[in-house]
Amino acid sequence: MPDRSASGAWALLRGNAGLRRLTTARIVSFAGDALSLVALMLHVAATSGQAIAVAALLLVGDVVPAVFAPVAGALADRFDRRRVMIGCELVQGAALLAIAATLPPLPLLLVLVGVRAVAGQVFQPASRAAVPALVGPRDLETANAALGFGTNGAEALGPLLAAALLPFLGVPGVLLVDAASFGLSALLISRLPALPPDRAGAAPTGLLADARAGLGYIWSRPALRIIALGFCAVVAANGVDDVALVVLGTDDLHASDSAIALMLAGVGVGLLAGYALLVRGARAASTTVLLVAGFAVSSLGNLLTGLAWAVAVVIALQTVRGLGVAAMDVASNTLVQRLVPDGLLGRVFGNLYGAIGVSAAVSYIGGGLLLDAVGAPLTFVLAGAAGTVASAAVAVTLPGRTRDPAPS
Template identity: 55%
Template sequence: MWSRSFRALWSARAVSYLGDSMGLVALLLYTQGSEGEALAVALLLLAGDCVPGLFGPFTGVVGDRFDLRRVMVACELAQGAIVLSIALTTPGLPVLLLLVALRGLAAQVFQAASRSAVPSLVDDAHLARANAALGAGTYGLEALGPLVAAALIPLVGVRGVLAVDAVTFAVSALLLTLLPRLRATETHEVARGFLAASWEGVRYMAHTPVVRAVAVGFVAVVAFNGVDDVAVVFLAKDTLGGSDSAAALVYAGVGIGLAAGYPLLTRYAGRAPAIALILAGFAVNSAGNLVTGLAWAVWAALALQVIRGLGISALDVGVNTELQRTVPPGLLSRVFGNLYGAVGLAAGFSYVFGGVLLDRTDARVTFVVAGTGGLVATVLTGLALRKRR
């Protein structure tokens, strides 16, 4: 069913994200022993995830202006060069944060371009299943990254793992050269100024009701539910009396759900409308956190987080498919850049919000508030989409 070009994109993304997850483990270990270790880890995560989100309106312009194949190859080579420079030079924290932020920017351009390329590589009837297959390859192998890193570190050390990460980017770039030319934009777009083109993407999202409703709903659900990354450990250990291993297992629940959800959607996603997947994903994601706050045992919290992971896979496939079908090709990278940049910022806000709420209340209240807020956002999104459509 899948074309040679789509298989090349799938393989490139899988290899790249596997390297990403290995590299993250190596970078976290790299910051150990530095002065202010906890702060260094927090800054590292912010530099890689939240700082690129500030440039969301601009990152998608690249994919809409140039050939998507060349954009993706350039982004992978840039990321590989940055990671290799970290491995070779072992920079101090300020320079490390700058390099991680630059790598995050290249990654965001790549993500917007790779999502924009999918409609050119598969038939519309198979679009939802293709997005699910990409998710399975991306997040399925990404979950293996920490295990591979754990096996390699005793053999090659942290710098060696970073070097392997750099090699995965080179392999991904090589695979991407198998794609055909993928020019997403019209000729007249090339003459537009960069700022004007970025503003056009923002304006399109603001004035297109369905796209606006999906984007606002997605960002709101993430802003509420991202607190689980902060609160899971406290719920498992302090509230439910579990061990460190139990806390780690509950934390892994979402990943287990993702690993199961994407293969299921690869088979069945084409049978449901994309909007239905979005709303079901929003609801399951949010309800999973709400009921996790009421969990009576560690195993119950784990099961609920696994179910929540299934919801996240559904909303991811639904959002990508709906935008790929709704947004004109010449604007698609900008829309994806704007959306996932905003989602990254929402996640950063959620970490801070979750930390404050935990300090003022406890883990149960934090989960219940997060899930309730996400469900309210889901209902409002459903009403907005029903009205607009």
């Protein structure tokens, strides 16, 4: 495994062809995903005329795959991770091709979207588990920050690309562009070295047994248990923020559509700024401190948003909140990569992010009910307060339980 130091993300990417290819592959496919999501939402809205149909599309794409997270992680720990990633990209591309060629009725469309989403769910733990095999331990924070900056930037660019391409290509053409992005991503990943998981000494077991072992491993390790519970609690508290921002802007601040769009964009701007800062300075702080700070800043940002009196204040607070979201993403990935043996990394990542997906669904449902009951300002205050309490609990219980080496 290479163990080179790097002064920043650009130096690391220039000197590490494997990380460069993986990062480029993720940027390409994330941009394609964001592009096709806009096209599919518009298509479903136009052909069904029902908001519930669009909601079903989002549910199948974002939440349902979380159910398969334990098995997805087990697959990433059972086979060569490069081959797993290539196979997942090809399956996703094939599903997009089928949708583009037929534009099927809603039930079949949801099935195909579900197939694509499940393949993406398998890809994610394999790609996160591959990072420690491509970079040295001291470069993990920088590598994770570079991946986060690239993928989130691509997601932000996707809707703009959709706006530019839809008038010329239509929905089928845009979906074909996304299918091609998966093909290009698979080609880039095929140039990575072999990435077999280290299962030395592990007795042969079945896939479901592997999945159960992954769940048990998280629960049996105090540091991982605290990280997982803290992350899920913060997401369950704060996940409703996008919906709440629309209600806050409309009902309480009486903002224009453009102003509400800027409020929603604030966290994305902060997210990119956070990753940009972390690619240069992540190693200057303890990763445990970075995680707790990320939890706290993302939660306090929502709490204070509930007290905001103007659109500009909301935008500023949500931008700062984005800094916290970037910190918690980079720190959690890095800590897991350092704490977990290679042969279990896929399962831990699969279960962690599957649980986070379920927490987001809980937040959507519970937060929606809370919004109807008490309104947006109090919802933000209560959600942010709950996230802050969870952050404080992690701050008290996590330090000393991690093998987080001091920066040098």
